Amino acid sequence: MTKNEARQKIIALRDELEEHNYKYYVLSRPEISDFDFDMKMKELEKLEKEFPEFYDPDSPSQRVGSDLTKEFAQVKHERPMLSLSNVYSEQELVDFDQRVRKLLETGFKYVCELKFDGVSISMIYEGGKLERAVTRGDGEKGDNVTTNVRTIRAVPLKLRGSGFPARFEVRGEIMLPFNVFNEINKERVKAGEMPFANPRNAASGTLKMQDPSIVASRKLDAYLYYMLGEGLPSDSHYENMQKAKEWGF
Structure with missing residues (x-):
């Protein structure tokens, strides 16, 4: 050849x-x-x-990488990665809606999505390629876990199609599906190891491992829910998410 x-x-x-x-x-x-x-x-x-x-x-x-990462470098977020607020009653939800209506001068619609319990992640794409993946950390800076995130097959390394901004950020959750979590725990018990307490902790621990090949074997998944940056396709969150789906997310 x-x-x-x-x-x-x-x-x-x-x-x-x-x-x-x-x-x-x-x-x-x-x-x-x-x-x-x-x-x-x-x-x-x-x-x-x-x-x-x-x-x-x-x-x-x-x-599926083979290089061992000695430590995770701290990276400052381009935009603060704040935590999400919770509501525990109907009245709290009504109060939230009223605050939004006072702040916005135009009409709006809500987009309702499931909240997955995983590890918050910020991913930067430049020229259609994954450049960097950083954990939420303290909201101002987080751990650079790009090498490990690259092993997650639901995360596109190169975007599909066209029309995406030259550089933009996508945020979401890295998580461990229940069926994979249960299989991992079965294997850990067989090996005489302590089972993981829950999928969220297992996902968090896996993402911080130093050997990407082990991370790849854990079969983490990703759900992306937010896009930030200049030159986004639309001012509508929903329309941006539909575009993200076309690009491979």
Whole structure:
């Protein structure tokens, strides 16, 4: 195989695997078996090893890292990442609505979404690629966990389609689905280890692990709910979320 043939094959495999990742982890509509996916991944890894000059950090093969992170660097948020407020009664909800109506001079609509109990994350995309992922931390700065977040298959490393801003931020929750949580705890008990107390703590502990390959094996998931930045598609939160879905979130 010539270098040019290898390059074309590597590009084709990367594109195909990313497409299958998207359909499996985002749309929940897989088109090939796990075995066929693994075989294509092995073929890609073999070619990348034979032709290291075509290395690309955004390749699907790089989602499962092997480099150990000695510590997590502290990163200042571009915009403060504040905590969300709770309400515990109907009256508190009514009071909130009244405050909003006093602050806004125009009409508005509410967008209601499920609140997943996970780890808050801020992700910066530049040029359509994931540049950085940072935990909420103290709201002003957080831990740079980009290497670990790159292993989460529901998080696009490269955006799909077009029309996204040159640089923007997406916020959401990194979480551990109950079925995965239960399987992990079964394995921990078999190994004589203490089971995790709950999915939220398990997700938090996993995201802070120093070995990305272990993080990848835990099968974390992500739910994104907020977009910030200049040049967003719309002033409407709902419309921005629909665009985010088109881009692969």
